[in-house]
Amino acid sequence: MNYIGSKLSLLEFLDESINKVADKNCRVFGDLFAGTGAVGAYFKKKGYSIIANDIQYYSYVLNQQYVGNHEVLEFSGLEKELPGLKEIKHEDKKDFVCNYLSSIKGIKGFVYKNYCFGGSKKKEFQRQYFSDENGTRCDAIRQKIEVWKNDKKINVNEYYFLLSSLLESIDKHANTASVYGAFLKQLKKSASKSFTLKPAELILNDQEHKVFNEDINKLIKNVKGDILYLDPPYNQRQYSTNYHLLETIAKYDNPKVYGKTGLRNYEKQKSLYCSRGQVKKAFQDLITNARFKYIFLSYNNEGLMSHEDIKEVMSKRGKYGYFTKKYNRFKADKDANRVHTANKTLEYLHYVICK
Numbered sequence: 443m444n445y446i447g448s449k450l451s452l453l454e455f456l457d458e459s460i461n462k463v464a465d466k467n468c469r470v471f472g473d474l475f476a477g478t479g480a481v482g483a484y485f486k487k488k489g490y491s492i493i494a495n496d497i498q499y500y501s502y503v504l505n506q507q508y509v510g511n512h513e514v515l516e517f518s519g520l521e522k523e524l525p526g527l528k529e530i531k532h533e534d535k536k537d538f539v540c541n542y543l544s545s546i547k548g549i550k551g552f553v554y555k556n557y558c559f560g561g562s563k564k565k566e567f568q569r570q571y572f573s574d575e576n577g578t579r580c581d582a583i584r585q586k587i588e589v590w591k592n593d594k595k596i597n598v599n600e601y602y603f604l605l606s607s608l609l610e611s612i613d614k615h616a617n618t619a620s621v622y623g624a625f626l627k628q629l630k631k632s633a634s635k636s637f638t639l640k641p642a643e644l645i646l647n648d649q650e651h652k653v654f655n656e657d658i659n660k661l662i663k664n665v666k667g668d669i670l671y672l673d674p675p676y677n678q679r680q681y682s683t684n685y686h687l688l689e690t691i692a693k694y695d696n697p698k699v700y701g702k703t704g705l706r707n708y709e710k711q712k713s714l715y716c717s718r719g720q721v722k723k724a725f726q727d728l729i730t731n732a733r734f735k736y737i738f739l740s741y742n743n744e745g746l747m748s749h750e751d752i753k754e755v756m757s758k759r760g761k762y763g764y765f766t767k768k769y770n771r772f773k774a775d776k777d778a779n780r781v782h783t784a785n786k787t788l789e790y791l792h793y794v795i796c797k
């Protein structure tokens with residue numbers, strides 16, 4: 443997923459840097475601002491037991507899939523409903539179920555009524571985040587997944603797999619420049635194409651992993667491990683507003699939506715890490731309470747906290763240092779109104795070896 447602050451293209455830099463600092467006996471890796479799950483998934487493949495967390499529910503769903511799910515998915519509860527499934531090889535069952543869902547008829551549900559032109563054209567605000575066809579199909583698939591879960595035809599692992607597949611697949615066809623803070627007036631090419639449900643990657647291994655959906659400053663007192671990786675927001679843009687539609691598709695809770703962009707209420711998901719006045723205190727509290735041997739922090743040179751602030755806070759726990767890497771700016775930042783116009787930013791990986 444194209445996500446603000448995604449570390450997908452920095453994974454090797456993170457890995458190499460972490461290896462230079464951490465000892466070889468580390469086993470438990472915490473990724474507590476997990477976003478897309480890219481970092482947790484990478485270190486899961488390296489054999490770590492992962493603790494993942496994010497305040498956003500869509501991120502929790504993705505992390506349940508990429509991190510939490512580590513065993514084969516059988517979908518045996520669907521064998522009666524989907525003829526042919528029983529005879530399919532284990533490794534092809536996920537594709538079979540996704541193909542079935544891709545073929546079901548659309549329904550005029552919440553997404554269509556609030557976020558597609560056909561459904562919203564007679565309302566106070568007309569919105570076009572998805573084509574009418576993709577919106578109705580998204581509704582139908584989302585409702586079917588919930589019915590299967592409620593009828594106990596799928597287990598929780600299969601549920602998160604299907605939801606993640608839906609979030610990833612529909613996101614590729616969103617009619618936006620990049621995030622859900624605004625939609626485009628005309629349907630762009632990728633948005634007018636029909637979407638199909640592509641199976642989300644399933645990483646099999648024999649480690650147990652834990653996934654949470656909490657504010658990190660609350661969770662930190664209840665987890666411990668070897669390596670703590672922190673990748674907080676860098677600026678004032680809240681993830682809850684930029685990705686509100688993914689949150690609604692993931693929860694499918696018929697929220698009250700308002701304004702031009704159809705935002706849901708996000709009072710409980712406002713991040714202190716996006717507030718210039720509150721970020722340092724929140725960070726200080728987090729670092730003080732962390733029960734890990736090594737703490738790493740990704741931050742860039744344009745973030746709300748200064749290098750001095752970070753150094754001051756982290757040094758209190760032990761030996762502090764940092765690595766840097768030049769990095770291409772997130773695409774959405776091309777907007778001419780933005781304060782920073784350089785195409786490259788300097789990405790820092792700060793660390794402290796705790797005493």
Ligand SMILES: C[S@@+](CC[C@H](N)C(=O)[O-])C[C@H]1O[C@@H](n2cnc3c(N)ncnc32)[C@H](O)[C@@H]1O
Nearest residue numbers: 447448449475477478496497657658673681713
């Ligand atoms: C820079 S992104 C992480 C990107 C991630 N490393 C990746 O590669 O996809 C920051 C994440 O922190 C989450 N977040 C912000 N404030 C939080 C908080 N107080 N507790 C937990 N998660 C928070 C956001 O929802 C967002 O997903």
